[in-house]
Structures are given as C-alpha cells and as structure tokens.
Amino acid sequence: MKNLKFILSALLLMAAGVITYACSRVVYLGDDGTVLAGRTLDWRTPIPTNLYVYPAGISKASMPSGPRLQWVSKYGSVLAVGYDGGVTEGMNVKGLQMAGLFCKTAAYHEADGSDGTAVMSLSVMVSYFLDNFATVDEVEQWLNANDFGISGKTFDGGTVSLLHWALTDKSGTTLIMEYVDGKLNLYKGRELQVLTNDPPYPEMQAINKFWEGVGGVNMLPGGVKSPDRFVRADFFIHHVPTNVDYNSAWGSLSSIMGAVSVPYGYEIVGEPNVSSTQWRSIADITGGKYYLKFTDSYGDIWIDLGRLSLTPGSPILKLDTSDHIELYGCANKYLKKSDGFTPMW
Numbered sequence: 001m002k003n004l005k006f007i008l009s010a011l012l013l014m015a016a017g018v019i020t021y022a023c024s025r026v027v028y029l030g031d032d033g034t035v036l037a038g039r040t041l042d043w044r045t046p047i048p049t050n051l052y053v054y055p056a057g058i059s060k061a062s063m064p065s066g067p068r069l070q071w072v073s074k075y076g077s078v079l080a081v082g083y084d085g086g087v088t089e090g091m092n093v094k095g096l097q098m099a100g101l102f103c104k105t106a107a108y109h110e111a112d113g114s115d116g117t118a119v120m121s122l123s124v125m126v127s128y129f130l131d132n133f134a135t136v137d138e139v140e141q142w143l144n145a146n147d148f149g150i151s152g153k154t155f156d157g158g159t160v161s162l163l164h165w166a167l168t169d170k171s172g173t174t175l176i177m178e179y180v181d182g183k184l185n186l187y188k189g190r191e192l193q194v195l196t197n198d199p200p201y202p203e204m205q206a207i208n209k210f211w212e213g214v215g216g217v218n219m220l221p222g223g224v225k226s227p228d229r230f231v232r233a234d235f236f237i238h239h240v241p242t243n244v245d246y247n248s249a250w251g252s253l254s255s256i257m258g259a260v261s262v263p264y265g266y267e268i269v270g271e272p273n274v275s276s277t278q279w280r281s282i283a284d285i286t287g288g289k290y291y292l293k294f295t296d297s298y299g300d301i302w303i304d305l306g307r308l309s310l311t312p313g314s315p316i317l318k319l320d321t322s323d324h325i326e327l328y329g330c331a332n333k334y335l336k337k338s339d340g341f342t343p344m345w
Helices: 122-132 136-143 201-214 226-237 246-259
Strands: 006-008 017-019 024-029 035-042 049-054 059-061 070-072 077-082 086-092 097-102 119-121 148-151 159-161 163-168 174-180 183-189 277-284 289-294 301-304 316-319 336-338
Touching: 024 097, 024 226, 024 246, 035 097, 035 246, 049 289, 059 122, 070 122, 077 122, 086 122, 086 277, 097 122, 119 122, 122 148, 122 163, 136 163, 136 174, 136 183, 201 226, 226 246, 246 277
Parallel strands: 006 148, 017 159, 119 148
Antiparallel strands: 024 035, 035 277, 049 077, 049 316, 059 070, 077 086, 086 097, 097 163, 163 174, 174 183, 277 289, 289 301, 316 336
16 A cells, blocks of 8 residues: 555635635543534625435445546535535544534645545545544554645636645544645544644644643733634633533533534624634534534524434435524424535545
8 A cells, every 4th residue: 555645736825715614623632532522614794504414325436537536425424514515523433523614724735636546625635534434543554655636616706725634533532634735644532632724733833832832821911813722712712620520510511512613793804714702613523413503593403313224225314504593402303304515636
C-alpha cells in the first residue's frame, strides 16, 4: 500500500472565498464510560441543515465519474447535511462520530484525478468514514495506508470549505485530521477533547498552555475568536464532574456549548466566521442518540438510532428542518422516506 497523499484540488485555492464556519467541538468523558460530543456551527446567515438517516447496504461513490472511491456502506448513520448537498457531521450505529470544522490555515495540493489517484468530494467525505469504519483506530490505519485526493464545490456566493476534522468513538478516543503546508497531520488520544478552528492544533495547545498558567478560576478569555473559545471549552470540560448520572453529564456538556456559542444576531464586520451560532448538536456516542437544537427553536430534537431499522434494504429517511421552530423531542416520528441528498460534487 502507498503512503497517504491527502490532496485538495487547486480549484479550491482559486475560489473567491472560504466558508468560515467558526465551530467549536467538545467531548465529555464520564467515569461510567459515557462519551458525548458537542458541537456548534457559527455563520453570518442560517445554514439550512436537514437530518438524514442512511441504512447499511447503500452503494456510494466519492465522485460522479473519473478516478474515485466506490463502496457499499457497512454501517447505518445519522447525518447533518448542509444546503441539502454536503455532510457537516454525523454518527454511525457503532458510535463513531465525525465532524468537520473550519480551519483557514489548511493548505492543500492539486489533485484532479489525472494521475489515477481516486478523488473524494468534500460533500461525502464524512459519509465515507462513517459508512466504513467503527473506531478511530480503523480510520487511522486506513489513512496511513491509502491515497486519495479531495475536490470541493463552491457555494454560498462562491465560497469553499477549508476544514479540519475530528472523530471520536465509544472508547472516548479522538482522532484529529489536520493539514499544514500540504501535509496531513494526525493527532490521537482521549485527552484531545476540544477542537475549534485555527491556528493549527499544536499552536493552539501552546496558547492553551499559557492560559492554564493564568488559571481559569481567576480569568478566562471572553471573546468569540477561535483561541478564546478553545481555552474556555478546555477549562470547563476539565472542571465539571465526571462521576454523575447521564442527565447531569448531558447538562454539563450542553452548558459548556452555550459558553462557547456566539450570541444570536452578533456579527463582527468583515469576519463572518465569528458570527452567530446557528445550531448546536450533542452526539451521544455511547447511547446512539443525536441531539440538535437550532438557536431560534424552542427545544432540542433528537434521532434515536437504536429505535430505527438500519439493516440493508431499509429506506433512507429524512427530517426536513425548514419548519424547525416548533419541532421538539424524539424526531424519529418526523422522519420520512427519501431518495437521499444530492452531493455538491
């Protein structure tokens, strides 16, 4: 097998702008084995996000033609799909959760498939890993042994995504995938509980180390930029009880996600990436539930994977959230059969 050459199309770098989702991700690890992953999505305007549930046994491809990866999904999953065209995050039935967050320092090389290297569309990248792997160890092994390039389509006024990713499994181990100067760097461990945006992860750890010396009890950075949110999240996730029941654990993480959210309607002129939090999710990795709350809705909705049939032959299901304000509670009852989303190749 070849060593990994993770490459992005040069077209991405020539695009007019960058989709700057200033997101925050925090993982709660309970003493009883509970693993929860919270995430915010921040942007200047609402990001239409529908939920899809895909069963196992679905044939998929990473691009519509040319050199590509083709597979049949091993595992069912719930997916948060932006603009009905690209997967933002999701979780499969094995408890592998994956999220893509903006990282403006991500740097990639050209890959158009002309050399025979398979190309992956960003719109289905999360699906690929959730469909095929159960643990972060499996993902890491695959990444270290395979080549593929990445392609992305512009949208939202000619903008494109520059991302890094985090995956967490039932063991509580997190794998971070991050690109610097054209090279994919992998970081893995149970201690990697927080991810926001730029700078690259090692530099962010250095910033956090400084604030650990200051001591969060005395002072924490209160701004909305990436390092500020990282420092606050890291302090709080290490200073909430981990020997509590499920409801208390969920409440601790939910309140931390509030502490790193950006107030609805707030905007910094010229920096849409640090604008309002549009929605917040919590993935119950051990329990198989995916919670989602839009900032302007009255309550949480959730998908309970354990109460759905996701075996081969089961239908694809969709929750249309366009009228989400009044949605609340277990959303399995709102799911309807669907043909699936159309990737923005």
